[in-house]
Amino acid sequence: MNYKFITIVVSVVLLLSCSQAKKTDIATVSGKVSGFIPVSQNNATVIRLTVTDVILGEDVEYETLTGKDGIFSFSIPVISKSIGRIGINAESYYLAYISLTPMEESKFEVFFDEKGDKQVNILKGSGFTKSDLEDISTVSMQVLEAYQNRASGKQSFSPDIAPEAYKKDIIDEWDELLSIVDNDKNLPAESKTFIRLPIKLFYLKNDLLDYKNAMHDRYCLLHDNEEKFNADDFTPIIPQKSYYSFLKDFDLNAIQYVFTNDYYAALQSILYQEGLNIPAIGDTPVKVWIEAVKANISDLMGSDSGLFYDLLAAHAYIKQFNADKTPLSKQQEENIKAYFSNKRFVEVLLSKNEKCIGINEDIVALENNKKNTEKIVLPLTINETPSVSKEELMNAIILKYKGKAVVIDFWATWCAPCLNAMEKTKYFKHEIRDKNVVFVYITDASSPVEEWKEKIKEIGGEHYYLTEEEWNYLSKTIRFSSIPTYLYYNKNGLLKNKIISFSSSREMRKMIEELL
Numbered sequence: 481m482n483y484k485f486i487t488i489v490v491s492v493v494l495l496l497s498c499s500q501a502k503k504t505d506i507a508t509v510s511g512k513v514s515g516f517i518p519v520s521q522n523n524a525t526v527i528r529l530t531v532t533d534v535i536l537g538e539d540v541e542y543e544t545l546t547g548k549d550g551i552f553s554f555s556i557p558v559i560s561k562s563i564g565r566i567g568i569n570a571e572s573y574y575l576a577y578i579s580l581t582p583m584e585e586s587k588f589e590v591f592f593d594e595k596g597d598k599q600v601n602i603l604k605g606s607g608f609t610k611s612d613l614e615d616i617s618t619v620s621m622q623v624l625e626a627y628q629n630r631a632s633g634k635q636s637f638s639p640d641i642a643p644e645a646y647k648k649d650i651i652d653e654w655d656e657l658l659s660i661v662d663n664d665k666n667l668p669a670e671s672k673t674f675i676r677l678p679i680k681l682f683y684l685k686n687d688l689l690d691y692k693n694a695m696h697d698r699y700c701l702l703h704d705n706e707e708k709f710n711a712d713d714f715t716p717i718i719p720q721k722s723y724y725s726f727l728k729d730f731d732l733n734a735i736q737y738v739f740t741n742d743y744y745a746a747l748q749s750i751l752y753q754e755g756l757n758i759p760a761i762g763d764t765p766v767k768v769w770i771e772a773v774k775a776n777i778s779d780l781m782g783s784d785s786g787l788f789y790d791l792l793a794a795h796a797y798i799k800q801f802n803a804d805k806t807p808l809s810k811q812q813e814e815n816i817k818a819y820f821s822n823k824r825f826v827e828v829l830l831s832k833n834e835k836c837i838g839i840n841e842d843i844v845a846l847e848n849n850k851k852n853t854e855k856i857v858l859p860l861t862i863n864e865t866p867s868v869s870k871e872e873l874m875n876a877i878i879l880k881y882k883g884k885a886v887v888i889d890f891w892a893t894w895c896a897p898c899l900n901a902m903e904k905t906k907y908f909k910h911e912i913r914d915k916n917v918v919f920v921y922i923t924d925a926s927s928p929v930e931e932w933k934e935k936i937k938e939i940g941g942e943h944y945y946l947t948e949e950e951w952n953y954l955s956k957t958i959r960f961s962s963i964p965t966y967l968y969y970n971k972n973g974l975l976k977n978k979i980i981s982f983s984s985s986r987e988m989r990k991m992i993e994e995l996l
Contacts, residue, residue, distance in 0.1 A: 505582030509564060510553040511603070513546050515592035527552045527590075528567035531580065534559055535794055535828045537744035541959070558582050559824050560787070563607075568598065570957040576600040578607035608674070616671050619664050623657050623679065630656070639698035643691055643719040647726060650687045654680055678742070680730060685742040688726055689749040692716040719755045721780070728782030747795040756780075761796040763811040766819035769793060790825065797829050801836040808833045838984025842904045845985070856910045858940020862933075865944055870953040877920065877944065878973045885917040885995035887988075888967035890960065893927040893935050898964040901982035902939050908985045909940070916971070917992055918942060924951035970995045 513525045524545040531540050546552045556564065561581050565574040568590060575598060578586050586605030590598055600609045608616070630653060641649070661667070661675050687694065695716035703709045732746075751758055756777055761769050770789050778784035797816070800806050808816070813830070820826050866876035878886055891898035909919060919941040923932060925948050936943050946954070955961065960980060968977035968991050977991050 505558055507556045507558045507562070507580035507582055508553065508585040509556060509578065509580065509587075510551070510585060511588045511590070513550040513552070513568075513590045513592070516594050516596070517550070517592050518596060525550070525552075525590075526569050527554075529554050529556065530565040530567065530574070531556060531558075531562060533828070534562065535791065535825060536798075537741050556580055557824070559822050566600065570959070572956060572959075574610070574613070576602065576607055576609045577613070578602060579605045581605065608671070612671060615667060616674055619661060619667055619671075620675055623660050623675070626657055626660060639695045639702060639714065639716070641695070643717060643723045646691060646694070647688065647723060650683055651726070654683045677734075681742045681746065684726075684730060685746040685749060689746060689753065691719050691723070719753075721755050721757075723755060724753070724777070724780045727777070727780045731783075732781065732788045733783060733786030744795070747792055748799060750792065751796060751799050758796075760800065761793065761812075763809060763815070765815050766793050769796070790820070790822075793819075794825055794829060798832060801832050805836065805840060807836045807840065835983045835987060838986030841986055842984050845907060846904055856906060858906070858909060858913070860936060860940045861942045862936070863942060863944050865946060865950070870950050873946075873950060874954060874958075875973075877922075878969055881918045881920070881942075882973060883916070883971055885915075885971055885992060886967075886969040886973075887917065887919050887992065888969070889919060889921045889941075890923070890955075890963050890965040890967075891921055892923050892963060893931045895963050897982060899935075901964055904982075905985050905988060908989060912989075912992070915992075916996060920944070922946060922951075922954075924948055926951075968992070968995055 509529060511527075513527070517525060524547075527544050527546065529542045529544075531542070532538070533540055542554055542556060544552050544554055554564075558580055559582075561579065564578050564580050564586075566576045566578060566588065567574050575590065576588060578588055580586060584605075586607075587603040588605075588607070589601050589603060591601070592598055598610075602609065657679055658676055661672050661679075664672070667675075696711070696714060699714040699716075700709075700711050732743075750756065758773055758776065759769075764772075770793055773792065774784045774789065781788070797808065797812070800808075808829070813833075816829050817826055820829075863880075866873060866880075868876045877888075889898075889902075891902075893899075920943075921936070921939060921941050922944045924946045927935075927945075929945070932945060958965075958967070958978070960978070962980060964982050966977075966979040966982070966988075967975060968979070970976050976995060979987075979991075982988075
């Protein structure tokens, strides 16, 4: 068991009522920082508000600076009630969770005491403060421990258990964990709900919707030590439609689920379930496809309306992008624009389509230009790390290239996605070599020095090799935990984009053009 379970349990949303909006509305969040505020370089405090995109489940981060009076404000586009996670400056933890409601204002204040400790008070709207979250985390850790103890015995479970018996085992298991929450005498009801919902969602995605893989894993564990063992010799049973009667226990229209990553994984998993027999969306009009899906599964869902069906349709297109690597047809684009009255759905799907096109273009270009890229040698510069404090390091690096657009690439020699992205963009970078843009590559001591020196000969560009301390500081302040991560600066040295992971040369080209 890894730490993902902890994240699922504690990184959830408040219990909110849900009504699907017909357009993208604005939620306002405002407040004030007061007390014994530490003096920062620009005499302002950075307030961070992280919101999970309702359609994709991806985090979107907003930042603003307080004014001289400590006052700040956000205007956040939302399509339904949602939740914002509040952070301050470069600190990695959240101080509070606060509700975001279309066309309404939420307010909170942050007070620094003489020791620099922070107290958050929610003045308007509902939410959880840091102390509330700490209490929730304590109970969540008890749930995690019980889960680990129970999971450790699963190795001996039979791979031949029938779907209905398996379902009963899973439901009994989550009931046992939920009883830990329900029996806690210190947590208020709202906090208990905060923990209960993602526990059930965790089991939905990882167990109930994963019967075939679960049986296959059990078979492998049972026979792994056998000399002639072949995993392909075992074919799990395909659950029948009646197996999925558990879906009505989840109310997947509830907005409470929409802000956990497992919700979106569950949507994809539902589309793949052979027993549910949900067709590919193809060129079928969205409304017609949804009506057909409702006729097939609404009895299992316990509902034939709500946000779930629109999200499922959106993910039917996303499945096409991810699994089939197939962009939208012209008819599909028209269908999307005609059906989704909420323009956010249209923006997201067309953006995902652009990425799919870009990925396909990269595949073709990589093959077509393979011989050409082998001959390309991009200019290479190995730079000494500027002799400044770690707090000034990034500014010093950017300042060196004043007047040019700068693309920062955080990477490592052991990072296969980093190297694959460099290979895909090599010809593109050669094409724009005369443009006013510079590519800067930053790695750290996790990349062996000699291996790094060899790798960069093929990469070209401007290179920096940081200490572990310098890298850790930048990853914390810039807030990235995976690589490749890209920063896009304009000619004036202003950060315009931060992108986690590589999508396509098309996306990179578009963002660079916006910088020039």
